[in-house]
Amino acid sequence: MDHSASPSAPLRRTRRIVLATPVVLGAAAAAFLAQRPLRHHGGGWHAWAGTFNGVVFDTVAALPLSVLVVWALARRRQVAGAAAAWAWRRSAAEVGIVHGTVPWVWMIMLPGAGAGVAPRRVSLVPLRDLLAVLAGSPVTATVQIVGNLLVFAALGFCAPLRFAALGSVPRVLALAAGCSVLVETAQYVLWLDRVSSVDDVLLNTAGAGLAALASRRWWGAAADAPSDRSGPAPVPGG
Template identity: 75%
Template sequence: MAGGWHFWFGTFTGGVLLTLAALPLAALLVWVLARRRRVAGATPAWRMALAEVGIVYGTAPLVWMIMLPGSQAGAVPGRVSLVPLRDLVTIIAAGPLTATGQVVGNLLVFAALGFLAPMRFAALASVPRVLLLAAGCSVLVEVAQYVLRLDRVSSVDDVLLNAAGAGLAALASRRWWQATAGASPDRARPAPVPGR
């Protein structure tokens, strides 16, 4: 493989290229899951398959990339920033390009989860629940960065931005998940009643 394993699995560029290369596989998986559900009589088959695959496809690569170790990984102790908005101010002071990349990147980490999870799981069909789920997932990532000494700052601002991105994505998909909030997504279609 060109560039070696480190390029493909240890760099942002490699992660982006692998994510793009996996898109046809993700589409095929959606098709297979939806077809199996339709054969079993589950409804709505396509929406549920797309949500399940989309959550993983849209979240796992971004989490992988933010877990990539820095140049001093293992050599420096974990760093923590627990003062809200302190890191954001520092990022903004670094310049508009850096600030935009950092903020947009953090907003996108759990955006697929926020957009699709309410469509797949009726229990998550609420923006506050999506915010709590995304914040919990983000806390786990930040703790892992600290414990694994990845030469990254475990920041409360990352948690806030990750949760905000998921919440905004949930709002964007609200019209699709509100209709399915009261129904179980994998419930089989009821058999027709004779005489009706």
């Protein structure tokens, strides 16, 4: 009997708890910091869905629900015969794409104060807006650059894990660039009082590419066989 394998399950559970604790604490801190300014908006749906802080709070608050959805999808796949690691990886990738992308897109699609009134603005000269941002406040520059890098970062990280056909950095870059162009075009068409800038497309695409490189070690698992169960034994003489 192999006694060395017995502590593996408790050890894995302990490791998950240790890894999950800072995530939960960080989420709680982000939710607390995000909800404080909402008190000055008088409540209502606009405070929770029409402001940056509201979207951040909603995103963090929805994290337990997203984890539950991952668990439900993974369990369903395992019941259908999929390997546990494959089921959890694919389910986490699907939910991660949605949970990590929709809030960012929602925030950058929020209308400005002059929506429908201020002239539409387009910037098609590469790096001009970026250099202007870097010349201003370091805090503002950091927030804008990091924010743009994160818009499609979850997509770049998770898409190759979910879709084996996207297991290539150029393909991820093309996907992110296409999504970013659609968002910038929507900002212009919907007259949201935002600048449709080529620099935003460049930063969004770069963020997705960097995130894709971070998940590259797991790409091969996206094409793994989905089942741990062996087929029926062959019938002798059949």
